[in-house]
Amino acid sequence: MGWRYAFLITAIPGVMIILLPFVRMPEPGESEKGSLEIADGKPATMLETLKHLATSPQFLFALAGNIAFAFAKGVMGDWSPTFLSRNHGFTTAIAAAIAAGVGTGGGILGGLTGGIIVRIFTKWNPHLLVSGISAFIAAGFAACFIFALQDNTAFVMGMLALSAYFSWFSNGAVISAIVESAPPKMRARTIGIAAVMSHLLGDAISPSIAGAMSDVTNLRVAMAVYPEALRIAGEVWIVGWIVLHTCARPKKYRLDGNEEEAIPLTN
Numbered sequence: 063m064g065w066r067y068a069f070l071i072t073a074i075p076g077v078m079i080i081l082l083p084f085v086r087m088p089e090p091g092e093s094e095k096g097s098l099e100i101a102d103g104k105p106a107t108m109l110e111t112l113k114h115l116a117t118s119p120q121f122l123f124a125l126a127g128n129i130a131f132a133f134a135k136g137v138m139g140d141w142s143p144t145f146l147s148r149n150h151g152f153t154t155a156i157a158a159a160i161a162a163g164v165g166t167g168g169g170i171l172g173g174l175t176g177g178i179i180v181r182i183f184t185k186w187n188p189h190l191l192v193s194g195i196s197a198f199i200a201a202g203f204a205a206c207f208i209f210a211l212q213d214n215t216a217f218v219m220g221m222l223a224l225s226a227y228f229s230w231f232s233n234g235a236v237i238s239a240i241v242e243s244a245p246p247k248m249r250a251r252t253i254g255i256a257a258v259m260s261h262l263l264g265d266a267i268s269p270s271i272a273g274a275m276s277d278v279t280n281l282r283v284a285m286a287v288y289p290e291a292l293r294i295a296g297e298v299w300i301v302g303w304i305v306l307h308t309c310a311r312p313k314k315y316r317l318d319g320n321e322e323e324a325i326p327l328t329n
Contacts, residue, residue, distance in 0.1 A: 106247040114248060115255065119309075121243035123190060123302025124236050125256050127295040131197065131232065132264025134291035137284075138204075139165065140269035141276075142222070145208075145285050150218055160219070168226025169233075172196075177234040189239035190303035193232035197296030200228035204289035208282060229292060236299065 115121045139161070146157035179192055207221035237253075244252040268287065276284035 106251075108251060111244070111248045111251045111255070114244060115252060118243045119302070120190070120239055120306055121252070121256075123298060123305070124193075124239040124243065125259060127190070127193065127197070127298035127302065128236055128240070128256065128260045129263045130291045130295035130298060131229070131236070132260040133268040134288050134295065135229070136265025136268035137272045137288045137291070138226075139265070141272055141281065141285060145281055146218075148281060150213065150215065160222075164219075164223050164226045168223060169230040172227045172230030172232075173234040175227075176231040177238070180235045180238055187239075187242075187306070188303075189235045189242070190299040190306070193236040193239070194296045194298075194300035194303060196228045196231035196235075197292045197299065200225045200232070201289040201292035201296065203228060204292060205286075208285045208289065225289075232295070232299070 142161045143154065143157040146152045146160060147154050152160065176192060176196065180189055203221050203225035207218060207225055210218050210221065240252060240256045241249055268291070272284040272287050275287070
């Protein structure tokens, strides 16, 4: 069958996990009987969840930015090893190891830091603001990594690491925004919907688009999609935060399902 099939097979558990939220799953705060009831006593269905999310500005802004974010990470994940190999003289194996290590380390450290910041200022509902600012910072470092004029290995690696750190910094915050946009009875499906949409419209198609751009121009131009998509994600999240705090107070949901309004910064 060849070694490539091993990678295709490992995708199966991931697909199963993505589909799990569409199945009945217990929510935090549920009763011992496992009740998933809404106000009228009926279970929350997929249609009811979709109707709720379609009218939730926080979810829509968070999702739109997350699609752009996933688009960026798809380009970075697939093409950064090739970019490092072609433009900075690394072997394919070393380039792949660097990309994997930086992505993993940045994901862990960035996600933890973003989560802590959001937790500290949680009463002001800063999720989208934190995500937007960190995405802008990540876009700047990513642009330096791609268009570095000097072939300085330390500089290139530093820009790559910082772009990974700040890009994943935003991830934990925006996931929290998505989760808190729905009451507990709808959160499993909410996460499932957000994950499917982000992957289908983001990292599932961006590597092929970048590859086609590379064929027409060159890989450096194609890699520029990475910081550009991060910039778009940052703009969407910051605009969303401004809209939520000027036009309507963002709604958060406690474990009991009741709404809890965030405190505006003007208070």
